[in-house]
Amino acid sequence: MNQTLYIKNMVCPRCIMAVETVLDELEIPYKSVQLGQVDFSQAIPKGKMESLDKKLTGLGFELLESGKSSLISQIKTLIIDQIHHKNEALRVNFSTLLSDQLHHDYTYLSRLFSSVEGITIEKFITKQRIEKVKEMLFYDELTLAEIAFKLDYSSSAYLSTQFKKETGMTPSQFKKMHSPDRRHLDSL
Structure with a gap:
């Protein structure tokens, strides 16, 4: 068994x-x-x-336990894995990925996640993407345009806007910090 x-x-x-x-x-x-x-x-x-x-x-x-908490954990794991550990771009949107992998309707997954976590799946994805951007900025190996392309942002301007909205600073300001505020993935 x-x-x-x-x-x-x-x-x-x-x-x-x-x-x-x-x-x-x-x-x-x-x-x-x-x-x-x-x-x-x-x-x-x-x-x-x-x-x-x-x-x-x-x-x-x-x-x-099997059930709702494990389903939420699986949602988080799929998102974290895709954003932080996959090198190839996602060919479908996250809603399709989650529905296909977890065998549940996305509407159900979204409502469940929001009711338990207090934020939407989309907000969780944004937080994960911003943490990945912070990591990439910290190592200073790619330009902002390259980071935007790699993380599937429509433009570096949109990435900058979203970054400032989430962190309160621009990517340039973040790069100038000596001890950037990065968080553990399991605390997001």
Whole structure:
């Protein structure tokens, strides 16, 4: 019997490695570990599940029950993965991506997300994109126009407007800061 666990706060490849390490330490065999989820070929015994929960919590992760909270975690994971970890541009809009991947109508996903998180999916996507822009500005490897193109903004002017609206400063002002205000992805 296959089992899937959903884990909150898995936002990067290091998180995947940390979860794999915990699973190996507890000698829990798994099929795959991805952002936000672990697939098993068999059910995990209750005692091992409690140990897993305790170790993951100690690392800042949270096991999610099946249902609405895991669906919200999956929405966040798909968005974070697409914006922060994929190099190729999204060929469909986020609403289509989320509906196709999660097998739910986007209207349902949007209402659920807003009711639990207190912000819309679109606002969450904007916050993630702005954090990615901050990262790219911080490393100073691309021009603003290149960043706008890479993150699918219609223009660098629109990116600048959205950046100022979210952060209160222009991208140029942000670049001049010595210790920029960047946030952990799981806190957005």
